[in-house]
Amino acid sequence: MIPFVDLKAQYLGIKDEVNAAIQGILETSQFTLGQEVAAFEEEFAAYCQARYGIGVNTGTSALHLALLAAGIGPGDEVITVPFTFVATVAAIHYTGARPVFVDIDPRTFTMDVRGIEAAITERTKAIIPVHLYGQPADMDPILEIAGRRGLVVIEDAAQAHGAEYKGRRVGSLGDMGCFSFYPGKNLGAYGEGGMVVTDDPDYTRTIRMLRDWGAEQKYRHVLKGYNYRLEGLQGAVLRVKLRYLEVWTEARRVDAAHYDELLAGSGVATPEAMAYARHVYHIYAIRTPQRSAWQEALQAKGIHTGIHYPIPVHLLPAYADLGYAPGDFPHAEQAAGEVLSLPMFPELTRAQCEEVGEAVALLAKQPDIEDA
Known part of the structure; x- marks a missing residue:
């Protein structure tokens, strides 16, 4: 039998390191966020050639918070593709905005950039290109249109850890990049996980608050936030796996x-x-x-x-x-x-x-x- 994915085989190859990382979390009891998550945020952001990383509980949450940080809300429109996992569109819906679709290029399965201009209206605020199957979308035309039209670009890089566009890592090309660490991903947690990477300190500050009940510090809630925190165990495991x-x-x-x-x-x-x-x-x-x-x-x-x-x-x-x-x-x-x-x-x-x-x-x- 040949499985579609073999997560057990991967675990057996790094078993001792993973077990030690999990034991470390048990001993420190930093089960939510904590030092391992902070270290992983820094390491994964650097891997993506970005300044900041904000760990969250899923890739869907990463997209949701990136959209909110960009100011997307009811009455706005966000352009993306219909050929993607439903989470891309669900995250837009969570903000109250309307998803607007552009067809894919049949060669790449990613956004056909020739359809973007026709999809833009006075309500359009952002574009979410999806780097599907591990192949980057054609980002230069997307970034040119976005720059000219004043639109935010949020990369859905949930399937593209380490993919590159003209020598640059995906996630660092737009205003923000969103990753999933679902177990079957190229870099997968032992449970759920996600991250937003960005070079923008304001987006970073906002997303850090939004993921943790909108709190700037404990019990000081500046924004109406969410419980989207990344678990310490996942951060520890992902640090091990990132090395491979x-x-x-x-x-x-x-x-x-x-x-x-x-x-x-x-x-x-x-x-x-x-x-x-x-x-x-x-x-x-x-x-x-x-x-x-x-x-x-x-x-x-x-x-x-x-x-x-x-x-x-x-x-x-x-x-x-x-x-x-x-x-x-x-x-x-x-x-x-x-x-x-x-x-x-x-x-x-x-x-x-x-x-x-x-x-x-x-x-x-x-x-x-x-x-x-």
Whole structure:
């Protein structure tokens, strides 16, 4: 059996260091925020080439607080993409603002920058590009439009730890960058976690208060805040794992290159890494109109796969009130019907890659296979 992700294998490789880090938290009893979280904030911000990091309890909370710090609220509009995990849009909704969608570029699955200008209105206050699957969005045009129009840029980098755009780390390109440390991420906690990184001291001060009940100091509540604090245990674990992130990233890139070789000439649509990008392959998504049949056939061979994501946000029942309809964002809709995520994790072996690649290539030779 080849799992889609193998978190246990990763733990076994760093078991002693992780156990020592957890024991340290038990001994200091700094269970919420504390020294380990503060140290991780500093280290991860530096890794992202940013000045400040503010640890929070989830990536969703990171987006929510970044939007609030930027002054986004009821009556405002925020531009993003419909082909993303629902949290991107949920965070906009939490502020009372309206999500406005731009279709994706089918080559990259990230925001098609050609659609941004037409989506801007007098109510537009921010743009959230999503660095999907580990590939950065095309940031220069986004930043140029935002600068000219006076818009805040908040990067959703939940799937792109260590990804680079023209040599610069994602998260440090816009006004703020938001990361998730959900366990399956390239840098994952042993539970939930998130972070906002930024160079702006005012945003930093505001988000630090908002995550901790709006308090400037204990019992002095300056803002109406939230309980979005990062746990000390997660900070300690993430500090250990951050030391391995570059090694794990290169392992992912090697595995992706191996998949590329195995599937070259098969007719399978494989990920296209842009020349401007250091793709970190949180997800290795191929495309096929026969996805259900392929997924079922791979499962029968003991190969686990995923779908990221089967329904674009504008077609989810929860967001029907936005008024979008089928056909509004054709590239997002087509991708949602075709993407299939192959096993991808740093401990994936060459033999496992070959087994997966050969199985997929064989499926591509069966054009008459019936989709479910």
